[in-house]
Amino acid sequence: MSLNHAGEDRIRSEVRGPSRRSVLAGIGGGLFAGLAGCTSLGSPEATDGSGGSDGGGDDGPVAVASFFSFYDFARKVAEGTPLTVRNLVPTGLHGHGWEPNASVTRDIIEADAFVHVGEDFQPWADRAIQTLKDDDVDTQLINVREGVELVELAASLDPEEEGVGQGRGKDPHFWLDPRRAKVAVDNITDGFAELLPEHEDAFRENASAYKADVLDRIDRDYRDIFDRAERKVVQLAAHNAFQYIGVRYGVEMRPLVVNLAASGDVKPSDITEAKRVIDENGIRYIGAGVFETRKPAEQLVAETDVEAYFPVTPYAGVREDWVEQGWGYEEIAYNINMPTFEIVLGNRAPEEVGGDGWAERWRNFE
Known part of the structure; x- marks a missing residue:
């Protein structure tokens, strides 16, 4: 109730x-x-x-x-x-x-x-x-x-994937x-x-x-990022938390962990599917969850043409340095998610986003 x-x-x-x-x-x-x-x-x-x-x-x-x-x-x-x-x-x-x-x-x-x-x-x-x-x-x-x-x-999965678990119910991550x-x-x-x-x-x-x-401005700036993208597929070494961005802005979010839990297991079939998406779309960069294990992202970098991974987060937690800087939803959007989406969509090179030192600090972060 x-x-x-x-x-x-x-x-x-x-x-x-x-x-x-x-x-x-x-x-x-x-x-x-x-x-x-x-x-x-x-x-x-x-x-x-x-x-x-x-x-x-x-x-x-x-x-x-x-x-x-x-x-x-x-x-x-x-x-x-x-x-x-x-x-x-x-x-x-x-x-x-x-x-x-x-x-x-x-x-x-x-x-x-x-x-x-x-x-x-x-x-x-x-x-x-x-x-x-x-x-x-x-x-x-x-x-x-x-x-x-x-x-x-x-909502943003291929039709043949519906009805196998992730196709049932509603996605709760609406705040993205x-x-x-x-x-x-x-x-x-x-x-x-x-x-x-x-x-x-x-x-x-x-x-x-x-x-x-804040929220209207974030909406406009996200729209600009995704409208400028020639590719409409994003591969994320993260759990299934980003579909609302995909639905809102017309891009296909491909999570490596297909369930809703950040601690969900990565199956060999998930890695295989991610490799297919990366190969078919010529993907050079992927997103990795800040508060999730980086091992799957490292595996994709080692076993595919992916050159590096950069951070994404569904605003579900904060790091100590973010707390020290007083970051909230707005600051995380502009300092973490937006620069990464610019990179993984191929809009801009890593060194062109996020200000001085951003790419070096976040490239294949630990």
Whole structure:
């Protein structure tokens, strides 16, 4: 069942549930132990992913986000208001496939709002939401995916590949499309306006400016890159997370890992198919996922005419140096994805993109 700020089954109701303190005390021994047993990675304290919290401060209202992209949108919407926004995913980890320990659920219970990606994408977030529902905790839920039109998983695959697993269901990676990302910004804005109605004007002004000044500009610049390309096929040594860019801009994205998990296995048949695509399209450069293993990309460089790989990311996490520079969705688009797409499409030579030293720094990066 879908949850959003306006639904009848929202956690936040006119009759407030038990205090967060009492819920934490009452369920700590059983539920949290069970959650910890389901996870594989520890979770440090929630980080904002930008080198500092945004908003009012520790004593004011706090919203936590389950995914970097939407943390970044949320902090832009909350700018100049008392609302602090924090990113739950630690620096250096991919937001999809990460399994935190129980401390993250505790952070969500203690927060005033939880910005999440919708059900069936992050299992740990689904479990945390169920905990809030079961215990009638008044943390407000903000589903960024509400009202977003999702594409079929097979939308940009060859017809003969449909129905073999990846052809079923919907692709959740909608935020890579800047136009669909605007819907997420609107959902966040509506949720924050309900949480702090006295700051609604500021939230809506911030959102309007971000959509016009950032997301619309990214959309135009992506369109320019793909319109200038003579080749309409991109080979990525990455998981299946880039189809929305392909659908929006009329290019075929060929992921090496055909499932949706960044930790998915690369089968010999995947390598064989990638080699065919590379050979038939005369591909000299490919993209490789920043937060994924580089071994398949290295194999393609060694066994095909590919000369090098360069970075791509679905905005699912941040590196330490990106945090230090305060990078968000906008900066990652312009400093990572766009230069790589220029190269892999054959629009420009590596040394011509990204500024001084970019190609040397990112060519066959480790």
